[in-house]
Amino acid sequence: MKDIPSRPRSPRTLAVHAGTRRSQYGEVSEAMFLTQGFVYDSAEQAEARFLEAGREEFIYARYGNPTVAMFEDRIAALEGTEDAFATASGMAAVNGALTSMLKAGDHVVAARALFGSCLYILDEVLPRYGVEVTLVDGTDLAAWKAAIRPDTKAVFFESVSNPTLEVIDIAAVSKLAHDAGALVICDNVFATPAFSRAVELGVDVVVYSTTKHVDGQGRCLGGVVCGTKEFVRKVAEPYLKHTGGAMSPFNAWVMLKGLETMDLRVRAQAATCLQLAKRLEGHAKLARVIHPHLDSHPQAALARAQMEQGGTVLSLDLAGGKEAAFRFLNALEIVTISNNLGDAKSIVTHPATTTHQRLPDDQKAALGITPGLVRLSVGLEDAEDLIADVLAALDAA
Numbered sequence: 001m002k003d004i005p006s007r008p009r010s011p012r013t014l015a016v017h018a019g020t021r022r023s024q025y026g027e028v029s030e031a032m033f034l035t036q037g038f039v040y041d042s043a044e045q046a047e048a049r050f051l052e053a054g055r056e057e058f059i060y061a062r063y064g065n066p067t068v069a070m071f072e073d074r075i076a077a078l079e080g081t082e083d084a085f086a087t088a089s090g091m092a093a094v095n096g097a098l099t100s101m102l103k104a105g106d107h108v109v110a111a112r113a114l115f116g117s118c119l120y121i122l123d124e125v126l127p128r129y130g131v132e133v134t135l136v137d138g139t140d141l142a143a144w145k146a147a148i149r150p151d152t153k154a155v156f157f158e159s160v161s162n163p164t165l166e167v168i169d170i171a172a173v174s175k176l177a178h179d180a181g182a183l184v185i186c187d188n189v190f191a192t193p194a195f196s197r198a199v200e201l202g203v204d205v206v207v208y209s210t211t212k213h214v215d216g217q218g219r220c221l222g223g224v225v226c227g228t229k230e231f232v233r234k235v236a237e238p239y240l241k242h243t244g245g246a247m248s249p250f251n252a253w254v255m256l257k258g259l260e261t262m263d264l265r266v267r268a269q270a271a272t273c274l275q276l277a278k279r280l281e282g283h284a285k286l287a288r289v290i291h292p293h294l295d296s297h298p299q300a301a302l303a304r305a306q307m308e309q310g311g312t313v314l315s316l317d318l319a320g321g322k323e324a325a326f327r328f329l330n331a332l333e334i335v336t337i338s339n340n341l342g343d344a345k346s347i348v349t350h351p352a353t354t355t356h357q358r359l360p361d362d363q364k365a366a367l368g369i370t371p372g373l374v375r376l377s378v379g380l381e382d383a384e385d386l387i388a389d390v391l392a393a394l395d396a397a
């Protein structure tokens with residue numbers, strides 16, 4: 001595919017070709033440039049490059065690398081943003097997007113239902129540096145409206161929250177934020193780049209942990225900040241390149257190859273996930289089955305409008321509490337106990353005692369993280385095998 005395509009390309013085509021940089025050897029598969037540094041032809045060239053490096057000119061791998069640049073251009077093309085900066089992990093991306101643009105005295109509004117480390121940044125790190133943070137119930141538009149002020153600089157949310165799968169009305173929250181002149185930053189992991197409509201709905205900066213569906217095979221940590229050229233290169237990049245949050249070329253190569261198959265993987269995983277959710281709904285051992293596209297989900301209509309499929313994660317609330325949840329986890333044979341998600345292997349976790357252990361009980365209760373809640377990330381195994389495994393484990397619970 002030529003750099004400037006003659007026809008518009010669909011995301012599936014972009015996921016395979018966008019951003020490719022071929023060396024003089026004409027390799028088909030993207031080259032892995034495992035190099036920290038780059039050689040200059042002359043002292044003058046080194047001077048010029050430090051003054052201003054073009055997109056195909058590299059200085060040091062913490063600043064940029066050809067393999068990393070291929071990944072950045074490919075995911076930016078998929079996400080529909082002008083540019084992207086790849087990071088060492090999803091948390092480096094979340095922290096980089098927020099910290100690079102904020103200063104003491106600024107105000108941020110964020111949804112309360114957040115991934116534990118995101119909550120740590122908003123609730124503990126930013127306030128320590130004089131940033132005022134207001135946490136709201138992300139599903140309550142009136143709460144967003146009341147919290148956003150003229151001095152609000154950024155709004156942050158996970159489009160689908162972990163682990164209770166609350167859905168944020170992206171267009172409505174973005175409008176409220178933009179009316180106040182605030183930037184909208186969305187952690188879009190649960191929507192995945194395959195189902196993301198974030199930019200179209202008004203988000204300014206989209207952040208992913210590429211550890212999840214982009215790798216999708218449990219190998220590497222990674223993250224990415226997607227946004228305008230101005231935000232990515234002038235705001236996020238200086239902060240990230242000088243504070244050490246860059247993605248390694250090896251990980252970028254894994255992520256590039258991950259993007260080629262992501263759409264197929266995620267669609268298959270999401271289809272099995274919904275099938276499993278439907279089979280489990282109404283099960284005697286379950287107080288609740290949570291999946292964004294089930295009719296019983298309080299925001300099913302919004303979730304369907306925002307996401308073509310409901311994602312690859314469902315949560316189950318076992319009526320028997322923690323004891324039943326532990327018996328369920330221990331009885332699963334195919335689904336492994338771990339805390340990643342988006343992997344080809346199905347994974348189950350008990351948030352109250354692992355990912356959200358740190359939260360006091362009242363906060364757990366406020367977020368719906370009950371003692372019986374388990375989060376199930378659905379992989380690429382045969383759907384009937386998975387259903388049978390989960391049903392058998394529920395019998396044992």
Ligand SMILES: *Cc1c(COP(=O)(O)O)cnc(C)c1O
Nearest residue numbers: 089090091115187189209211222
């Ligand atoms: C996993 C995750 C992160 C953090 O990503 P890492 O790659 O583990 O640093 C951030 N936000 C969400 C919603 C996640 O699921």
